[in-house]
Amino acid sequence: MYERLRRELAYVRGLCEGNPELDRKALNRLLDTLDELVEANQHVEARLRELEEYVEEVDEDLNELELAFYGDLDDEEGLIEVVCPECGEEVLVDEDDIADDEIEVLCPKCHTVLVVEDATEIEPQRSGVDETIS
Structure with missing residues (x-):
């Protein structure tokens, strides 16, 4: 995905450098590329939230297993x-x-x-x- 975005940005850069009259076309292409980048970022953030929730659940499960395995033993007993x-x-x-x-x-x-x-x-x-x- 990032490779395609880099190609798009390189294309826009080339439009701007090669022909000053194509500013509108380059700007529209740049805005489209930024929209795609925002969507990708939103997807990554949503996935990150899912993973954080999953890690919290695993941590809670691990705490429950530790309590079940070790019981209510005093940490300094023995x-x-x-x-x-x-x-x-x-x-x-x-x-x-x-x-x-x-x-x-x-x-x-x-x-x-x-x-x-x-x-x-x-x-x-x-x-x-x-x-x-x-």
Whole structure:
């Protein structure tokens, strides 16, 4: 469609440049081309609205599925809050992960590696990562 509109506009441009007496014909052709462009734009906007509505419906369906799948579980149920001793950032760790072994958790703020052995023991270890990275 756009290729045809470009050809029409090139034709109008040629009419204007080639023969100054054909201004009326060129203007009418230009107006016809603009009408087609407006119609095409209206079609695109209508399609965009349809797609936005569809995405909203899919999002609502996904939210319903998440509620059905996860139930009314508290988002933080089963999580242990660990505070980074370097920067004070709160990091959530799944208690199942630390039930048997110690784990290493990277602080998202200062990139300190936290070794978590149980809910009360936290040992900071510097990672080799530059601290200026956010």
